[in-house]
Amino acid sequence: MLDPLLVELATGANFATFTTLLPDGSPQSSVMWFDIDDDHVLINTEVHRLKYRNVQRDPRVALVVWDHANPYRYVEVRGRVIATEGGARAREHIDRLSERYTGGPYAAPITSERVLLVIEPERQRRQG
Template sequence: MSVSAIPDHLKDLFSFERPIVCALGTVMPSGQPQLTPVWFDYDGTHLIINTARGRQKDRNMTRNAKVTILILDPQNPMHWAEVRGYVDEATEVGGHAMIKRLALKYRGKEEYNLPEGQVRVTYKIAVTKVNGN
């Protein structure tokens, strides 16, 4: 899906200038939904998230590529986007650089204290459907 496929009235929610924490929905082995607040970026084609290898969301997305993401405007909770999609790519390459880019968006500094030995994974989420208000 290209950026033009995101309705104009929702595009602000995807902007790098809007550090909105989104809710990432994945599926547990039991089928139970699992939600996690995460930082995200959008490259015009994919939603991009980053996590530490071995966390629940990492294990869930490795097993089942389907995800749903809710982006809720903190200034207007009736302005939101639900993004449905699937993991198109997962890589450890550049994982540390990506979490620092996200830190710039959310903290204003490209600094992120990584625990020694932590492996970061960047997930590119292909967008299949966008709903919202």
């Protein structure tokens, strides 16, 4: 079950810091758009990106999602990428995210292929 604050934050244009692990075990973080489904956190990226290569090798990830209006309200999620989905679903998903975050369709060039990372939370901690 997803933390209710995470569910609330997923309805607005709130950002997540998404952390993966590099081959030497050190963290690599990116500020990202994020989404949820009933039980998972969703991150949309491209297959040529470092974060994608990192989760292919080591599926352990962490996110911190904060409230744009009050950054002292946030949820930390630790978990694992349990699935990846490409193709039309990932492409449609980035357009939906772009509507939420920018008010329009996704305009950035797609360099490789969009992919959706499906994250199963193992630990959630909230503040606020």
